[in-house]
Amino acid sequence: MSADGVTGTFLVLAFGALMAGASMYWARGGLRGDPPPNRTYHVTERSLLIAAVVMTAIGLVLLSDLLLPTAGGALARAGAVGYGFGGVLVVTVEASTLGPALDHDQSEQLWALAVVYVVIALLAQTMIGAALLVAGLLPAWIGWATVGWNIGLLVIYGVKRGDNYIPFVHHLMPFVIGVALLLGLRP
Numbered sequence: 001m002s003a004d005g006v007t008g009t010f011l012v013l014a015f016g017a018l019m020a021g022a023s024m025y026w027a028r029g030g031l032r033g034d035p036p037p038n039r040t041y042h043v044t045e046r047s048l049l050i051a052a053v054v055m056t057a058i059g060l061v062l063l064s065d066l067l068l069p070t071a072g073g074a075l076a077r078a079g080a081v082g083y084g085f086g087g088v089l090v091v092t093v094e095a096s097t098l099g100p101a102l103d104h105d106q107s108e109q110l111w112a113l114a115v116v117y118v119v120i121a122l123l124a125q126t127m128i129g130a131a132l133l134v135a136g137l138l139p140a141w142i143g144w145a146t147v148g149w150n151i152g153l154l155v156i157y158g159v160k161r162g163d164n165y166i167p168f169v170h171h172l173m174p175f176v177i178g179v180a181l182l183l184g185l186r187p
Helices: 003-027 039-067 071-097 108-135 140-160 172-183
Strands: none
Touching: 003 039, 003 140, 003 172, 039 071, 039 108, 039 172, 071 108, 108 140, 140 172
């Protein structure tokens, strides 16, 4: 498989893991605050979200490798490293919920790490979008959409404040990038 294919596969599979975990959360009534039905269900749900973050981080590192020889290489590497750092924070938060108390034992300090992840992930993916624009690897609309999506969410979260850890938003544009790579879209 080509480097584009491997990178695209990681980004698309990450989105698949996210959607599986998010579907479990939705199905159990997590939006209403309902607890998981049992420990195994909870561990599976949160593990899928953790897997999504890890696979997205790997996919963004692989994308930065594709962009390294271009004018966007340094920006892509900075974005990938930034996302990876933020990913460590949110994986820590998610893993902390896997204990016997399930998801009702999150301290304010741990929740602060999730908020930091949100900001870092949005800034990192903005850099990835800018790198795509400079590099010309994919159609410009993908770079612009990535920049716009992430900056827009930063503004919304800055105004809204509060519960801003919605994993879907951090995996949508990497999914679009992954699909574009798998389809071989070029400018």
